[in-house]
Amino acid sequence: MTATAEKQKPAGDKAPGAVPTFTVTLKIQRFNPETDSEPHWESYQVTVHATDRVLDALHQIKWEQDGSLSFRRSCAHGVCGSDAMRINGKNRLACKTLVKDVNPDKPITVEPIKGLPVEKDLIVDMEPFFDAYREVMPFLITTGNEPTRERIQSQQDRDRFDDTTKCILCAACTTSCPVFWNDGQYFGPAAIVNAHRFIFDSRDEGGKQRLEVLNDKEGVWRCRTTFNCTEACPRGIEVTQAIQEVKRALLTSRF
Amino acid sequence: MQTHKYDVVIVGAGGAGMRAALESSTRVRTAVLTKLYPTRSHTGAAQGGMCAALANVEEDNWEWHTFDTVKGGDYLVDQDAAEIMCREAIDAVIDLEKMGLPFNRTPEGKIDQRRFGGHTRNHGEAAVRRSCFAADRTGHMILQTLYQNCVKQGVEFYNEFYVLDLLLNTGHDGVEHTAGVVAYELATGEIHVFQAKSVVFATGGTGKVFKTTSNAHTLTGDGMGVAFRRGLPLEDMEFFQFHPTGLAGLGILLSEAARGEGGILRNAEGERFMERYAPTIKDLAPRDIVARSMANEVREGRGAGPNKDYVLLDLTHLEPAHIDAKLPDITEFARTYLGVEPYTEPVPVYPTAHYAMGGVPTNVETEVLRNNTDIVPGLFAAGEVACVSVHGSNRLGTNSLLDINVFGRRAGIAAAEYAASAAYVDLPPDPTALVDGLVGAIRNRESGERVADLRRALQETMDRNVQVFRTEASMKEALGVIDELKERYAHVVVQDKGKRYNTDLLEAVELGFLIELAEVITLGALARKESRGGHFREDYEARDDVNFMRHTMAYRAPVTEFASGPAFADEVRLDYKPVTVTRYQPMERKY
Numbered sequence: 001m002t003a004t005a006e007k008q009k010p011a012g013d014k015a016p017g018a019v020p021t022f023t024v025t026l027k028i029q030r031f032n033p034e035t036d037s038e039p040h041w042e043s044y045q046v047t048v049h050a051t052d053r054v055l056d057a058l059h060q061i062k063w064e065q066d067g068s069l070s071f072r073r074s075c076a077h078g079v080c081g082s083d084a085m086r087i088n089g090k091n092r093l094a095c096k097t098l099v100k101d102v103n104p105d106k107p108i109t110v111e112p113i114k115g116l117p118v119e120k121d122l123i124v125d126m127e128p129f130f131d132a133y134r135e136v137m138p139f140l141i142t143t144g145n146e147p148t149r150e151r152i153q154s155q156q157d158r159d160r161f162d163d164t165t166k167c168i169l170c171a172a173c174t175t176s177c178p179v180f181w182n183d184g185q186y187f188g189p190a191a192i193v194n195a196h197r198f199i200f201d202s203r204d205e206g207g208k209q210r211l212e213v214l215n216d217k218e219g220v221w222r223c224r225t226t227f228n229c230t231e232a233c234p235r236g237i238e239v240t241q242a243i244q245e246v247k248r249a250l251l252t253s254r255f
Numbered sequence: 256m257q258t259h260k261y262d263v264v265i266v267g268a269g270g271a272g273m274r275a276a277l278e279s280s281t282r283v284r285t286a287v288l289t290k291l292y293p294t295r296s297h298t299g300a301a302q303g304g305m306c307a308a309l310a311n312v313e314e315d316n317w318e319w320h321t322f323d324t325v326k327g328g329d330y331l332v333d334q335d336a337a338e339i340m341c342r343e344a345i346d347a348v349i350d351l352e353k354m355g356l357p358f359n360r361t362p363e364g365k366i367d368q369r370r371f372g373g374h375t376r377n378h379g380e381a382a383v384r385r386s387c388f389a390a391d392r393t394g395h396m397i398l399q400t401l402y403q404n405c406v407k408q409g410v411e412f413y414n415e416f417y418v419l420d421l422l423l424n425t426g427h428d429g430v431e432h433t434a435g436v437v438a439y440e441l442a443t444g445e446i447h448v449f450q451a452k453s454v455v456f457a458t459g460g461t462g463k464v465f466k467t468t469s470n471a472h473t474l475t476g477d478g479m480g481v482a483f484r485r486g487l488p489l490e491d492m493e494f495f496q497f498h499p500t501g502l503a504g505l506g507i508l509l510s511e512a513a514r515g516e517g518g519i520l521r522n523a524e525g526e527r528f529m530e531r532y533a534p535t536i537k538d539l540a541p542r543d544i545v546a547r548s549m550a551n552e553v554r555e556g557r558g559a560g561p562n563k564d565y566v567l568l569d570l571t572h573l574e575p576a577h578i579d580a581k582l583p584d585i586t587e588f589a590r591t592y593l594g595v596e597p598y599t600e601p602v603p604v605y606p607t608a609h610y611a612m613g614g615v616p617t618n619v620e621t622e623v624l625r626n627n628t629d630i631v632p633g634l635f636a637a638g639e640v641a642c643v644s645v646h647g648s649n650r651l652g653t654n655s656l657l658d659i660n661v662f663g664r665r666a667g668i669a670a671a672e673y674a675a676s677a678a679y680v681d682l683p684p685d686p687t688a689l690v691d692g693l694v695g696a697i698r699n700r701e702s703g704e705r706v707a708d709l710r711r712a713l714q715e716t717m718d719r720n721v722q723v724f725r726t727e728a729s730m731k732e733a734l735g736v737i738d739e740l741k742e743r744y745a746h747v748v749v750q751d752k753g754k755r756y757n758t759d760l761l762e763a764v765e766l767g768f769l770i771e772l773a774e775v776i777t778l779g780a781l782a783r784k785e786s787r788g789g790h791f792r793e794d795y796e797a798r799d800d801v802n803f804m805r806h807t808m809a810y811r812a813p814v815t816e817f818a819s820g821p822a823f824a825d826e827v828r829l830d831y832k833p834v835t836v837t838r839y840q841p842m843e844r845k846y
Contacts, residue, residue: 034753051504051592063707067750067759072295074471077507077588079395080295096591119442120756126292139403140355150352152364158357165357165389165396169294201357 019049024099025107026057028069030121039118042066043107048099054087054110055094071122078234081170085122086111091172091232113175115184129171132187136195136213141206157202164197164242166235173229173239185218189229189239192220196242199255207255211246220247256687257447261286262674263667264436264451266418266478269296270394270659271638271666272457273401276410278667279455283674286449288416288438290458290473293402297459297471298659301394302510302585304386305351305656306374307344311365312384317341319377320385322839324654327373327541328612328647329788330804330841331491331834336619336643338837340654340661347660348387356400358389359581369581370515373541373651379846382539386653391510391582397656415441417761419690421454421481423631424683431625432680433633437690441761444754446694448686452677453633453670456482456615456623457663460639463765464773465608465722466714469501469508473765478640480768482615483775484689484821486813487625490642490832491613491806492772493779494789496650497723499545501607503565505592509585509604511652514538516581519569520549521601522557528566533846540846543649543789546606550723553605560603567601606723610650612789613779614642616808616832621666627808627832633673633680637666644806647834648788688817696820697763703748706763709740713766713773721777726793730781737774741823744770771823778827779807800841806832 023045031039044061055073062069071094072082078096085094087110088102094110102108116124167190174180174188195214199207214220220243229239249255263279265272268289279285289296308315320341325332352358352366359367368384376383389396405412420437435450458478462470483489499520500509514520520538522528532548533540540548549566552558559567570578570586575598578586586597595602615636616624621643623634638659645658716736720729744767751759785799786792808831811824 032753032755034755053592062759063705067706068753070751070756070758074291074295074473075297075300076472077300078591079300079392079584080291080297080471082291082295098591123756130292134406137407139407140353146353150349150358150366153360154364155360155362155367158360161357162390165399166392167399168299168395198355201355203355 019051021047021049022104023047024057024104026061027107027109028121029111030069031118032068032120050100052099053095054097054099054102054108055083057099058094058110070120079168081168084113084170084172084175086113091176093170093172093234096234113171115175115181116171126171128184129174129188129190132191133169133194136187136191137206137210138194138198140198140201140204141209142203143205151203153202160202161197161200163237164193166237167193167197168235170234172232172234176228176232178226178228179222179224183218183222186222187214187219189243192243192246193237193239196246199246199249211250214246215250220250257445258450259286259447260450262451263453263455263670264288264449265455265457266436267457267459267638267640268293268412269457269459269638270298270397270401270656271663272455273405274660274663275455275457275637275667275670277401277404277408278664279671280408280410282671285671286411286413288413288418288436288449290415290417290477292414293405293412294398296398297474298656299395299398300469300471300508301397301656302391302508303371303512303515304369304388304393304653305348305397305660306371306385306651306653307348307387307657308341308385309345309348309366309368309387311361312368313376315376315383315385317344319375319383320344322378323374324645324651325647325839326379326844327651328649329798329844330800330839331644331647331787331806333644333835334837334839335835336645339619340645340657343661344657347657347664351397351400351660354400354404356389356396358387369512370539371652372511372514372539372545375536379535382536386515388512390580391512391584394656413438416447417441418477419481419693419764421485422683422686423485424680426632426680430632433631434680434682435686437687439690439694441756444757446687446690448682450679450682452674452679453635455666455670456636456640457638457666458640460611461769461772462608464714464717464769464776466718467501467506468608469498469506470608475765476768476772477765478636479614480771482623483771483811484814486811487623487631488616488808488810489613489775490616490808491644491648491779492611492775492809493783493807494612494648495608495776496542496610496612496789497546497606498609499542499549499606500568500604502588502592503560503603503605506607507588507592508607508609509568509588509602510582511542513568513570513582513585516577517573520545521567521569522552523559523563524557528552528557536846541649541651544846546723547791549606565603565605568604569601570597571599571601610655611639612642612644612646612648612650614640617641617643619643620669621662622669633677635666635670637662648790689814689821692817693764693820694760697747697749698752698760700746700748703746704743706747706749706766709743709747710766710769712736713740713770717773721780724791724793725780727781730777733777734774734781737770737777740770744823775809775827778829779809782829783807804834804841806834808832
């Protein structure tokens with residue numbers, strides 16, 4: 001009925017319009033604290049289509065080879081932020097990474113994101129990440145009486161923080177940051193991105209409080225501008241630039 | 256087993272659940288239980304906007320919005336509910352703005368609005384700019400804003416707690432009341448009982464019944480399934496919306512906003528075929544009409560591509576800067592997943608299963624109905640899991656984001672007010688019996704069938720037989736497959752026998768809900784011998800108001816045997832409920 005029916009045809013099908021298939025090896029870091037003392041690597045071979053994402057390959061393994069392989073996922077198109085993982089050494093969303101684009105000639109390595117405790121296989125404890133997020137007061141702070149209608153904001157003022165509204169809290173940026181790996185106390189890029197989203201919102205009056213939090217020794221000054229975060233962001237947010245803008249706001253008290 | 260006690264327990268942390276939590280948690284002690292982290296919920300995938308007659312850019316009023324909603328739903332909408340939704344829409348949008356939602360703005364700095372399918376000025380004269388939006392990530396911004404405000408208010412969440420049962424017990428008045436829920440904690444495999452005076456179901460939809468869908472993997476109809484197993488009815492389940500513009504072959508959603516901003520659907524010959532099907536509003540006709548027109552183009556051999564199995568969404572006449580400003584995410588989806596550049600190439604699209612119009616029946620106060628007239632005291636539902644019914648047989652674009660905000664808010668208030676005045680009802684004896692049986696039976700089975708094999712068979716038959724076009728023969732074929740799957744489900748096995756994050760077990764449980772709901776959808780569709788909104792019968796092409804302008808109510812006997820896991824219904828009984836008509840008598844639906 002639909003074009004997806006095609007995906008069910010056997011590998012190597014040469015019908016017109018068929019998507020080419022190829023075989024690839026995934027080398028996945030496995031760890032189940034119920035049974036393992038240390039993480040270990042396991043390899044799996046799967047046949048995938050050129051349009052398949054790494055998430056499709058992981059599903060194929062889980063559904064056809066080893067049901068115990070555990071990972072989080074939901075929307076499968078890069079908007080829910082569940083499936084950030086380290087693929088060939090780089091943080092990416094498994095649902096936004098096509099297998100053909102990560103050099104399938106060699107085994108593709110898949111590990112959990114770094115710097116957060118591993119709960120099982122590719123699942124990490126997200127609580128420390130959300131704790132840092134909550135600490136920057138990621139919500140609109142206003143004083144005085146509420147207007148009866150919407151607050152007025154020019155499109156130009158709205159554009160000022162557009163980039164940082166895209167964040168899906170996947171943690172790809174924070175867990176790509178060497179400072180975060182070495183010092184779990186550092187807020188990390190994602191929390192600063194979410195502070196930026198409010199500091200530069202013309203409707204917000206909580207900038208001072210938030211900047212005080214970020215001026216802390218574990219705040220923005222720990223950033224070493226390695227740009228890993230910007231590279232890791234699946235939403236294309238200029239994370240390092242946002243952090244720099246927060247630093248500048250602290251120095252000049254202008255935002 | 257752990258036991259917890261709250262005034263209100265909200266199940267689900269998407270838009271409806273969190274909007275309810277913001278109201279309930281300021282009034283009484285409230286917990287939110289969610290299968291996912293709140294920000295992973297599928298509200299975040301909604302793109303185009305939320306309609307409200309703000310009249311910020313042109314004349315508009317909520318009565319026109321109500322009319323469009325009723326007509327869009329092909330007169331199966333309960334008109335009292337639609338009036339409430341469209342009237343409260345204005346405050347719902349303003350509330351979100353005050354909470355911080357970054358809407359796009361007009362030159363005067365007001366909330367900007369754009370056109371959307373089926374939304375018209377003065378009862379169908381022309382398309383109207385009614386949808387309030389934040390680029391093409393309005394749902395994302397709603398989900399983030401609601402979560403941010405939950406953080407601000409200190410709402411108590413139980414993340415990755417999967418609710419598998421609803422507890423009911425007879426109160427002193429001899430009536431069955433809500434007593435609480437039972438949840439499975441994913442991190443530990445532990446079973447928790449939550450005693451509550453009020454329970455709000457806000458668990459979302461069930462798109463994974465189909466193979467090609469815009470829905471998340473996690474949208475498996477859990478709330479509908481849990482209620483149904485306890486003997487509560489499901490309303491209008493045969494009405495499922497197929498969104499016209501899914502990425503071909505993948506089902507990933509490309510917002511109707513693409514057409515609202517000027518995009519055009521074309522067949523292989525380059526023809527703007529919607530001019531033939533909806534001469535007045537063309538590409539902005541409601542979704543059921545556009546989806547059916549697309550499928551018809553393909554069926555009659557005018558599909559594009561090597562297999563002629565999709566049509567094309569053409570944005571190439573739009574300025575790239577305009578596309579970047581208004582449609583950045585969906586154009587990136589086309590680039591990422593199909594390698595198509597929307598600035599210069601048309602995007603292959605085909606209808607994708609998108610939204611359940613039906614669900615757990617409620618009244619306008621969001622109280623869950625146990626039959627056509629009586630409620631279940633203490634039980635509430637809002638959002639896609641519920642059927643109030645504001646969408647009738649076809650939901651208009653943007654009305655889902657509106658629904659979750661208006662009825663989510665109402666549910667939070669109603670649940671808290673009920674809890675403030677009611678007493679706890681005793682937990683039933685052995686409250687975890689059903690969940691113990693369900694989880695135990697699957698986990699302890701040593702050999703059998705794979706979950707993925709059964710799920711694929713289910714989704715393929717639903718796509719083939721119960722999609723945009725339906726016939727008696729196609730649905731009987733689907734029911735044959737479903738019957739077989741009900742047998743086979745008694746033998747599903749999981750490889751993961753552990754307690755921690757056992758997602759293998761989770762998928763097996765979800766599959767049980769999918770099979771059960773697929774049967775209800777198909778039986779309702781088979782019995783409805785007419786075509787209306789999202790339900791199109793090739794063997795009964797006309798709408799039949801005499802016999803079918805009524806809601807379907809599906810019932811099964813409640814599960815009583817728990818030891819080997821809840822069994823599927825031997826029989827699903829169909830009954831009917833009248834449609835509430837206030838000011839709009841049914842008319843022929845032309846656009």
